[in-house]
Amino acid sequence: MTKKTIRAIDALQEAQKIAFAPFIFQTTVSLRKLGVFDLIFDKRLNGGLTIPQISKALTVSEYGLGVLLEIAESYDIVTKNSEGQFELTKTGYFLNYNKTVEVNINFTNDVCYQGLFHLNDAIKTGKPEGLKELGEWDTIYDGLSQLTPEVQKSWFEFDHHYSDGIFEEALEHVFKNQPKTIFDIGGNTGKFALQCFNYDEQVEISIFDLPGQLKKALSNIKEKGFGKRVTGHEINWLHDHPQIPKGADVIWMSQFLDCFSEDEIVKILKTCVASMDSETKLIIIETFTDRQKFDNAKFVLEATSLYFTVMANGNSKMYRSSVFEKLIHKAGLNIIKDHAIGDFHTMLVCKK
């Protein structure tokens, strides 16, 4: 939208919406938690419910419902008819029933909300200044295994939501030349490794991650009976001179490099290059901001960048594909395949 296409009064309304954005966000969280959205959706065939009816059904005060629903109506989340009955709008429906929106709401509320208050400081210092709201760590990844259960659940659901869906489609590419050994860099909870074990009876996987995540990944994999085919390597890529062994047919990095600054990405890739031979494939999975078909997907990635700024590490983001191309070449790799995977992801297959 250019500045000419919007009337001043509408622009002012948009500005006020931003001024009070945290109010409407918390209103949404509250209406979801109280069960108001569920209830009025369930009663939609009766035309919805009035505030006294909702109050009786959910034992929430009429005052409380009144303040929440009146601003929700102004934000086009609910509608009220002439009888005072409330129903969900399309936006309200997505806020309550769209899985991606749900994951984003929980992530914003449980992981980021309090820390976001420190965004301005994070921009100035280049450090994740909001992280202290969750614990005393250098990066959120150092603390992942120590987050409180609710925060941890929302973090992992967010993380998994944006990668699980493409693993199956990725497997046929990963196993094209029957790799015997795969290195999963940033293997997290071991979900991808488990899919590999189920896909191929021979493959062995080495997972590289910080100690807390590695312990969890290895115990998940052992629990599923694949303990003999996995090895774990503790690594912190932010330390000086990180190293990985030679011997991988495939090095797999899914949604991993976006946890690092451009210089750190080059350092990580160069470390991998030193361990690769001419046949090793390094496969990168990312969601690039310039490869999204839908504006809402690009917007989610831009918000995720701010999570990196204020909560995760202070210096990384969701990148444009052109930035990755430059960094990959700088590290001494060539991109031999570049294709879309699923609706949002890109797979870059690289060789020395």
Ligand SMILES: C[S@@+](CC[C@H](N)C(=O)[O-])C[C@H]1O[C@@H](n2cnc3c(N)ncnc32)[C@H](O)[C@@H]1O
């Ligand atoms: C966003 S998660 C991606 C997990 C998984 N690969 C996926 O596709 O869902 C990033 C992973 O990188 C790991 N990681 C982040 N910073 C790291 C560091 N400095 N050293 C080692 N691993 C790190 C995290 O622990 C986490 O498991």
